[in-house]
Amino acid sequence: MSDWLAAWGRFVLEWLSQLGRASLFLLQMLRALSFLFSRPGLLIKQLHAIGVLSLPIILVSGLFVGMVLGLQGYSNLVDFGATSSLGTVVALSLIRELGPVLTALLYAGRAGSALTAEIGLMRATEQIASMQMMAVDPFIRVLAPRFLAGFIAMPLLTGIFTAVGILGGYLVAVVQLGVDGGSFWGQMQAKVQLFADISNGVFIKSAAFGLVANWIALFQGYQAAPTSEGVSLATTRTVVDTSLAVLGLDFLLTALMFGVW
Amino acid sequence: MSVITTRPGAAPLHDDSLVTVRHLSFSRGEHRIFRDVDLSIPRGKVTAIMGPSGTGKTTLLHLIGGQIRPDAGRIEVDGICVNELGRKDLYQLRKRMGVLFQSGALFTDLSVFDNVAFPLREHTRLSESMIRTLVLMKLEAVGLRGARALMPSQLSGGMSRRVALARAIALDPMMILYDEPFAGQDPISMSVLVQLIRTLNDALGLTSIIVSHDVKETATIADYLYLISDGQVVDHGTPEELSHSTSPWVDQFIHALPDGPMSFHYAAPPYEADLLTGTSP
Amino acid sequence: MKQKNLELAVGLFVALGLAAFLMLALKVSDLTSFGDDEGYRVTAKFENIGGLKTQAPVTLSGVRIGRVVHIGLDPQSYEAVVTLLINPKYNQLPDDSGASILTAGLLGEQYVGLDPGGMDTYLKDGGTIKLTQSALVLEKLIGRLFANIASGGSSPANTPAPAPAPAP
Numbered sequence: 001m002s003d004w005l006a007a008w009g010r011f012v013l014e015w016l017s018q019l020g021r022a023s024l025f026l027l028q029m030l031r032a033l034s035f036l037f038s039r040p041g042l043l044i045k046q047l048h049a050i051g052v053l054s055l056p057i058i059l060v061s062g063l064f065v066g067m068v069l070g071l072q073g074y075s076n077l078v079d080f081g082a083t084s085s086l087g088t089v090v091a092l093s094l095i096r097e098l099g100p101v102l103t104a105l106l107y108a109g110r111a112g113s114a115l116t117a118e119i120g121l122m123r124a125t126e127q128i129a130s131m132q133m134m135a136v137d138p139f140i141r142v143l144a145p146r147f148l149a150g151f152i153a154m155p156l157l158t159g160i161f162t163a164v165g166i167l168g169g170y171l172v173a174v175v176q177l178g179v180d181g182g183s184f185w186g187q188m189q190a191k192v193q194l195f196a197d198i199s200n201g202v203f204i205k206s207a208a209f210g211l212v213a214n215w216i217a218l219f220q221g222y223q224a225a226p227t228s229e230g231v232s233l234a235t236t237r238t239v240v241d242t243s244l245a246v247l248g249l250d251f252l253l254t255a256l257m258f259g260v261w
Numbered sequence: 262m263s264v265i266t267t268r269p270g271a272a273p274l275h276d277d278s279l280v281t282v283r284h285l286s287f288s289r290g291e292h293r294i295f296r297d298v299d300l301s302i303p304r305g306k307v308t309a310i311m312g313p314s315g316t317g318k319t320t321l322l323h324l325i326g327g328q329i330r331p332d333a334g335r336i337e338v339d340g341i342c343v344n345e346l347g348r349k350d351l352y353q354l355r356k357r358m359g360v361l362f363q364s365g366a367l368f369t370d371l372s373v374f375d376n377v378a379f380p381l382r383e384h385t386r387l388s389e390s391m392i393r394t395l396v397l398m399k400l401e402a403v404g405l406r407g408a409r410a411l412m413p414s415q416l417s418g419g420m421s422r423r424v425a426l427a428r429a430i431a432l433d434p435m436m437i438l439y440d441e442p443f444a445g446q447d448p449i450s451m452s453v454l455v456q457l458i459r460t461l462n463d464a465l466g467l468t469s470i471i472v473s474h475d476v477k478e479t480a481t482i483a484d485y486l487y488l489i490s491d492g493q494v495v496d497h498g499t500p501e502e503l504s505h506s507t508s509p510w511v512d513q514f515i516h517a518l519p520d521g522p523m524s525f526h527y528a529a530p531p532y533e534a535d536l537l538t539g540t541s542p
Numbered sequence: 543m544k545q546k547n548l549e550l551a552v553g554l555f556v557a558l559g560l561a562a563f564l565m566l567a568l569k570v571s572d573l574t575s576f577g578d579d580e581g582y583r584v585t586a587k588f589e590n591i592g593g594l595k596t597q598a599p600v601t602l603s604g605v606r607i608g609r610v611v612h613i614g615l616d617p618q619s620y621e622a623v624v625t626l627l628i629n630p631k632y633n634q635l636p637d638d639s640g641a642s643i644l645t646a647g648l649l650g651e652q653y654v655g656l657d658p659g660g661m662d663t664y665l666k667d668g669g670t671i672k673l674t675q676s677a678l679v680l681e682k683l684i685g686r687l688f689a690n691i692a693s694g695g696s697s698p699a700n701t702p703a704p705a706p707a708p709a710p
Contacts, residue, residue: 041545048548052555091570121369130366130425133326134380134432135352141383156559163562166570185569186606190599194571202566 022219029218032137032144042145050111050146051153055160057110058103062161065098066090066168073169074177083179087188090169095192096201096258099162101250104209107154108242112217115146116238119221120231143222147214154210158202200257208249213242279304279436279468280325285334287317287324294320295331296492307462307469309483311476312490313514318472319363321489322438325470326360327351339435356384359429359437363444365421367413373400373424374409380431399427403457419450426457436468437461443475451475455482476515480504488514581608581629582667586641586654587621592677594643594652600626602656607632610654626654628665636661640673652677 036043073089119142122128128138166188173179192198217238224234280302287295294317302308310318323329324336327343336343341354367376377396381387387395400406403423413421422442429437439458443451459482462469473479480486480500488495488503488511496503496511504515512518529535591613600608608628616623628635638659645652656671665671 044549044552047552047555052551055555055558095566095570125364125369126362126366127368129328130360130362131368132328133355133358133360134383134428135355136380136383137352153555156556156562159559159562159566163565166566188570190597190606190609192571193597194567198566198571202563 021223022215025219025222026215028139029143029147029215032139033148035140036144036148039140039145042141043149046145046149047153050115050149051156054107054110054153054157057106058157058161059164061102061106062099062164063168065102065161066094066165066170067172069093069098069165070169070172070177074173074179083173083177084183085187085191086173086179087169087184087186088191090173091166091188091192092197094162094165094169095197097250097254099165099202100158100205100209101246103158103161103206104154104213104246105243107150107157107209108213108217108239108246111150111153112213112238112242113235115150115214115217116221116224116235117231119143119146119218120224120226120234123222123224124226124228124231143218147218150214150217151207151210154213155203155206158206158209162202196257204257205250205253208253209246212245212249216242216245277304278302279339280470281335281337282321282325283335283337285324285331285336287320287329287331289320293492298334298489298492298494300487300494302468302470303485304468305462305466306484307459307471307482308485308487309471309473309479310487310489311473311479311514312488312495314474316489317492318474318489319440322360322440322470322472325438326355326358356380356432357435359432359434361422361425361429361437361439361442363441365413365418365425367416367421367425367428369413371413372409373405373411373413373416376413376424377428377431380428384432395431396427399431400424402430402461403427404453417450419446419453422446422450422454423457426461430461430465430467433465434467436470439469439471439473441473442471443473443478451478458482476517480515490514581627582633582665583611583625583627584665584667584669584671585623585625586671586674587616587619587623588641588643588674588676589621590676590679591622591624591643592645592652592679594624594654594677598651598653600628600654600656602632602635602658607656624654626671633664635665637663637665637669638673639665639671640675641671642675643677645678 069090070086073086074083077083077086077089119128122142128142131138131141170181170184174181174184220234220238220241221231224230278301280300282298282300285295285298285300286293298321300310300321310321312318320329324331325338325343327346330344334344338354338358341350343351343354346354367373368379371379374396377399378392381392381395385392397406397409400409403426405420405423405427408416408420408424413424416424426437442454442458446454455478458469458471461467471479471483480503483500485497486500486503487497490510496506496508498506503511506512506515513520594610594613596610596613598610599606600610608626610624611627612625614623614625615621626641635656636659638661640657640659642655642657643652644655659673
């Protein structure tokens, strides 16, 4: 019994100190951001590695998710003769939930894990240490540009995912199943609100997810043990922790934005 | 421990020492790595710090470079106490130090040219043509001017260490720290590196500190040797002096004997008793 | 050259992202459906608005001409006050038009339907629609039905059970 209690205590203490380390790490990255304006080239390079190279998976996934929503929504709504609100169903579920959440999960798998592995290997091969010994701050040269690029890329990727998803829904519903195109868009426009849905759902949620996903990925890479085992463990942790954090945060944000209490 | 008695006490104060270490103590967790160590590195010479693997030689380099701080003692580089410096002053001092890491630590996403240009671009506002001239000069010095367009993944181990050396001297430092420069090298690239370290030291007026366990190669170029074991300086002197040392420990290390004061066996209970007791591993 | 390609790719990426947001704003959301706050406002009082919500459409002969922008309560008469925003294109609605709260389909959302009157004067900004018909509240309807049955309602339309076949 007391062993069990002690184990719990150790776990909580370890978790708290981990949180403390991660917070300090975030502060150091944010402080390094101000130096970035003199080196915009670094940001461009990372936006390419993080954003542009994530585009294919986002485009393809978005299209398929939208098409599936169109099919499923149609087969349910057709029983009530309410297929005209299919556009609303597809758009709202994508904008409020599926767009930001799925993009963040895909991002964790595609870009987050790559960031962790890259930083972890840079540490394992002493590149970070050699940079420090050349009097170059790795927070400015390596971490802050990646963090900012990820933070910018996430809302853009979410917007693209959502837009492509709606187009996919349109393809299935209107082109394939013959739902009236006018009511597809019209009902959507009547129900989707610019500020309540799009800016809350797509913009604020994805910005929050971008912050968390990149924070976790870079922190895990930076504190990974400098061995191949350590780097692989950190990469796994990035994907798991980011997924859990995104889903938990999503519930919190949804309750704040759309909740009725 | 009783055998390690040859030359106890403080290291000699060289007439002109660039690095002095006084009463250095450092431990990692429960494990004590250095106990009251004194060292002094003469200016303009090649000094080697030698000892068996796992004795904290690399840690000593990290301490001199200010990457970690000692528990007690002082480390002075060119009269500046490294372990009391703030971040900014430390970075200023590091611009005058070059470090050659064991793995070379080249930036894998940059070409050979850009790797050597990296410190110049970060710390100077020189024009691109000026940087090109400087980079080609440094690469010529290590004999790799022709490899400037290659990526680090295309280089052999010896070549990437030479590129890292060119990068380390890019800012014309006052000293270079070499971390195991000969580990895992074939005989040819080993002798190339030995040659390079010596000629660069003399041609550029550097001070070199080599951390190594390769006795033969290191002894051929070092002006002065320190032997470290178990957190303490065991012996020091010129290679000539040490090869005639009467200490059995120094004798074992310098002549690479498999058994001696440094036992072949890791500490263990008596063999027979161990075999006959129970089932636990 | 390589740096140029990189910049081009990133530029394309950012443009694509912004285009996606533009599409979401213009094509998907309510931003354009009625130039946001353009149009004129008229109010109508209803005894009961049922499940009417703001943003609900306002239609005339099934054509969407505006939306509900505000729902309030008149503290004196205890009536619901619904503010409608009508597109300025449709500025020739007769003064005596009526408004009723209707339901799209059996389970659909509720909306405001206008029935044009015959006057020569037209509704203006700040005007009121006097002739209104409240939402049909299902519970009240059923309640009235049962009351009719209980009192032996004479109207055959109110009798749900089939009347016994008249004797020849």
